[in-house]
Amino acid sequence: MSVQQFTPQAFHRQAHEALGDPQIRANFRRAMDGLMTKRRDVFTDWDLETLRELGANIRLRALAKLPDLLEQLETNCQTNGIRVHWAEDGEAACRIIRELCEARGAKSVIKGKSMVSEEMHLNAHLEAAGIEALESDLGEYLVQLNEQTPSHIIMPAIHLNTDEISEIMHDKTGTERTRDVDYMTAAARAQLRERFMSADVGVSGVNFAVAETGTLCLVENEGNGRMTTTVPPMHIAVTGIEKVVEHLRDVPPLYALLTRSATGQHVTTYFNMISSPRKPGEHDGPEEVHLVLVDNGRSNIYQDDELLDTLRCIRCGACMNHCPVYTRVGGHTYGTTYPGPIGKILMPHMLGLEATKDLPSASSLCGACGEVCPVKIPIPDLLVRLRKEAVGEGRGNVPGAGVKRNRKEVAAWKSWQWLATHPAAWRGSTAVAGKLRGLAPSRVGPWTEYRSAPKLAKTSLHALVKAHRRAKDEGGES
Amino acid sequence: MSARESILKRLRERTDGPLQAPESDFTVVTGRGWDTGERIERFERLIGSVHGEVIHATLTDWTAKLAEVLTAKSIRRLALGREHPVPVAARAALLDHEVELVDVDRDIETWKREQFESVDAGLTSTRGGIAETGSLWLWPTPDEPRLISLVPPIHIAILDSETIEDTFFDVIERHGWATEMPTNALLVSGPSKTADIEQTLAYGVHGPRELVVLIRHPQEAT
Numbered sequence: 001m002s003v004q005q006f007t008p009q010a011f012h013r014q015a016h017e018a019l020g021d022p023q024i025r026a027n028f029r030r031a032m033d034g035l036m037t038k039r040r041d042v043f044t045d046w047d048l049e050t051l052r053e054l055g056a057n058i059r060l061r062a063l064a065k066l067p068d069l070l071e072q073l074e075t076n077c078q079t080n081g082i083r084v085h086w087a088e089d090g091e092a093a094c095r096i097i098r099e100l101c102e103a104r105g106a107k108s109v110i111k112g113k114s115m116v117s118e119e120m121h122l123n124a125h126l127e128a129a130g131i132e133a134l135e136s137d138l139g140e141y142l143v144q145l146n147e148q149t150p151s152h153i154i155m156p157a158i159h160l161n162t163d164e165i166s167e168i169m170h171d172k173t174g175t176e177r178t179r180d181v182d183y184m185t186a187a188a189r190a191q192l193r194e195r196f197m198s199a200d201v202g203v204s205g206v207n208f209a210v211a212e213t214g215t216l217c218l219v220e221n222e223g224n225g226r227m228t229t230t231v232p233p234m235h236i237a238v239t240g241i242e243k244v245v246e247h248l249r250d251v252p253p254l255y256a257l258l259t260r261s262a263t264g265q266h267v268t269t270y271f272n273m274i275s276s277p278r279k280p281g282e283h284d285g286p287e288e289v290h291l292v293l294v295d296n297g298r299s300n301i302y303q304d305d306e307l308l309d310t311l312r313c314i315r316c317g318a319c320m321n322h323c324p325v326y327t328r329v330g331g332h333t334y335g336t337t338y339p340g341p342i343g344k345i346l347m348p349h350m351l352g353l354e355a356t357k358d359l360p361s362a363s364s365l366c367g368a369c370g371e372v373c374p375v376k377i378p379i380p381d382l383l384v385r386l387r388k389e390a391v392g393e394g395r396g397n398v399p400g401a402g403v404k405r406n407r408k409e410v411a412a413w414k415s416w417q418w419l420a421t422h423p424a425a426w427r428g429s430t431a432v433a434g435k436l437r438g439l440a441p442s443r444v445g446p447w448t449e450y451r452s453a454p455k456l457a458k459t460s461l462h463a464l465v466k467a468h469r470r471a472k473d474e475g476g477e478s
Numbered sequence: 479m480s481a482r483e484s485i486l487k488r489l490r491e492r493t494d495g496p497l498q499a500p501e502s503d504f505t506v507v508t509g510r511g512w513d514t515g516e517r518i519e520r521f522e523r524l525i526g527s528v529h530g531e532v533i534h535a536t537l538t539d540w541t542a543k544l545a546e547v548l549t550a551k552s553i554r555r556l557a558l559g560r561e562h563p564v565p566v567a568a569r570a571a572l573l574d575h576e577v578e579l580v581d582v583d584r585d586i587e588t589w590k591r592e593q594f595e596s597v598d599a600g601l602t603s604t605r606g607g608i609a610e611t612g613s614l615w616l617w618p619t620p621d622e623p624r625l626i627s628l629v630p631p632i633h634i635a636i637l638d639s640e641t642i643e644d645t646f647f648d649v650i651e652r653h654g655w656a657t658e659m660p661t662n663a664l665l666v667s668g669p670s671k672t673a674d675i676e677q678t679l680a681y682g683v684h685g686p687r688e689l690v691v692l693i694r695h696p697q698e699a700t
Contacts, residue, residue: 050505061500227684269668
């Protein structure tokens with residue numbers, strides 16, 4: 001299996017290649033169809049609109065009080081014995097984690113699933129410092145064995161089918177080639193148990209950080225998150241600053257929305273709430289717990305009333321599961337840590353519009369993402385906003401704003417606007433254009449890649465209607 | 479300026495000005511109004527749907543049922559606490575059983591490999607259950623530490639039927655979690671599972687392959 005490097009700059013080429021790959025098309029189509037059905041079925045007993053309203057409202061309240069809640073979270077965590085660190089960007093967060101590892105002389109890190117750690121490329125940073133970082137979520141483990149990145153934020157190995165996974169495990173770990181999923185799961189269990197026992201540090205993400213109690217909540221099915229946060233002597237949790245919620249009672253509605261929206265489950269196997277390191281007299285759990293709060297562009301998104309909605313996200317992945325573009329091109333095509341609709345509205349803030357200018361326009365604006373979002377993020381509106389920012393018609397507060405501005409295009413629209421608001425000039429120019437229609441180009445950029453070029457009619461509709469009326473009036477008189 | 483100060487400063491000096499915090503109405507996650515029978519039925523149906531195994535017992539015969547489970551599943555070494563009434567009663571009842579009882583009130587560093595490799599099952603009490611999602615809630619203690627519900631391949635949990643409540647929200651509110659969060663609070667809903675290999679469900683990926691919930695009913699209810 002070839003290992004390919006994907007970049008957002010090469011989105012169009014990557015999309016073209018993915019569309020021509022029947023394996024990718026089939027793997028994603030099957031998975032997304034299943035996930036959409038499961039989500040729909042699991043919400044049947046619920047007043048879904050009221051629940052989504054509550055979810056959006058809880059997230060909005062948390063954002064409205066964000067600086068105060070972050071301070072409250074910090075105070076309560078520290079009272080509980082959890083040390084809190086702040087990082088301006090991914091690199092600073094990597095450095096904090098590396099230094100914590102080095103202070104303990106750690107050589108190996110076992111990881112629970114964390115998209116923030118992907119966003120800041122933590123594994124590569126630790127490896128460069130001679131610290132081994134091993135993923136323990138089965139999907140992440142498989143993706144890491146295959147030297148890839150996750151193609152979905154909830155199901156990292158969704159782009160691989162059983163045969164491909166069997167081949168990867170055979171190549172990298174020496175297991176038998178098989179289609180027996182239980183055998184492969186048991187093999188991975190055995191391989192990773194050894195590593196849980198020997199790891200010096202566990203690194204995890206956080207689904208919700210509760211300000212009121214200083215509690216870190218982790219949502220998972222496998223138990224690797226509990227292992228990661230319980231077995232090694234030090235646990236480092238890393239999270240974006242937007243993951244905080246005000247009260248403990250804010251958690252049940254968000255958890256209800258998260259599992260159902262993500263995978264159509266009523267609940268996950270484990271909901272793990274950590275409020276302190278091992279206390280005197282307790283027999284297991286880490287001696288040290290650290291929380292790293294990462295900004296990495298989030299406080300800039302926070303400045304703008306419209307863009308702020310991006311930060312409501314609880315990372316369920318429903319938007320990608322329901323996205324007709326994501327389903328066809330798969331997660332890697334985007335070339336960014338977060339793929340799909342949420343990636344398209346989040347990554348431009350992290351990487352700048354120079355690198356990601358093609359992402360907001362890789363959408364038909366069908367609206368499915370906004371309709372299923374459990375916290376009602378108006379994703380299509382945000383896509384439109386980022387398109388405006390890219391062509392310099394927004395507020396200019398997204399990095400790289402105006403990168404797609406094209407003087408010819410601007411001039412063309414300006415002339416069209418002038419013509420369309422001056423009827424005499426409009427009639428004159430359409431009449432001339434109709435006469436010269438033979439000169440119109442037959443290829444107009446990407447538009448004509450799969451379509452024939454539009455041609456002006458010989459006579460405009462206005463002229464036709466006028467002629468028709470005249471004929472009718474004359475006929476009536478005779 | 480430290481990272482902390484500059485992040486907080488940016489958030490406080492927001493370009494578009496301060497935000498209004500809305501009030502929240504939590505009606506949709508509470509007020510189910512189920513009776514005990516409905517709660518037990520829902521709990522069993524939901525935890526059963528994710529491979530949790532439910533066994534009904536009374537306050538008097540539950541240890542006999544537990545012994546049957548141990549025999550049926552060929553459990554030779556069972557890890558359990560020593561102080562909570564559940565492990566105390568289990569220990570007393572299992573004296574004549576061939577199962578070996580493993581003490582868990584030891585620092586994990588002293589017996590990590592033993593727990594990972596040679597314990598067949600962990601027995602724990604539970605604080606309660608949640609009918610809506612088929613979940614157990616556990617607050618591990620020094621007597622019943624965090625890992626015994628995770629590391630052994632089988633987890634046996636003892637649940638009293640009257641401690642099952644309607645929703646997670648109800649549990650948090652009624653039991654005042656916000657004022658006394660323990661080191662680790664857990665919801666457990668079934669055995670460990672994954673669907674990371676082409677959406678095919680497999681159980682026991684990192685945690686227990688099997689979860690057995692022994693529900694103890696008050697005498698008159700059975």
